[in-house]
Amino acid sequence: MNHLYLERHDTENNMHRFYQMFVTPGLFDDWSLIKEWGRVGSPGTVRKEWFDTQEDAIVAGKKLCAAKCKKGYYAIRTGK
Template identity: 40%
Template sequence: MHAIILHRVDPAKNMHRFYRLDVAPDLFGRWCLVAEWGRIGRAGRRRMAAFDDISQAVEALARQRRLKERRGYIAL
């Protein structure tokens, strides 16, 4: 699966943000939703959520993507 990268840029507010979502296996056979976010050009923060099934992880990724797109992020 390929990572989804979302951007939100508003020069009037000095806002240059990114949000990266990906699904990856961990060492224990579970699937993780990996979310990384921050200011474009800087190191971001990272959060991982583990799921027993890949379909659950993909559903969580789609849910998070919809949430971010409602807040103004655009997929590249």
């Protein structure tokens, strides 16, 4: 999982949200999970979380993805 894009739509409540995640290497042999979320079509809020290994960042991303899917988000497109 290098990139994951999720969306959630609820037209009755006018809710059209996205959540995306990227796993990228840092400058000091570390890895980051970059998370962005917000309303579809608008710029989102971005946060970074740092990890010692790529595997740790991927595991954190997968856990977050599972939690989002339980709330009604679904994958639109994914990276490698």
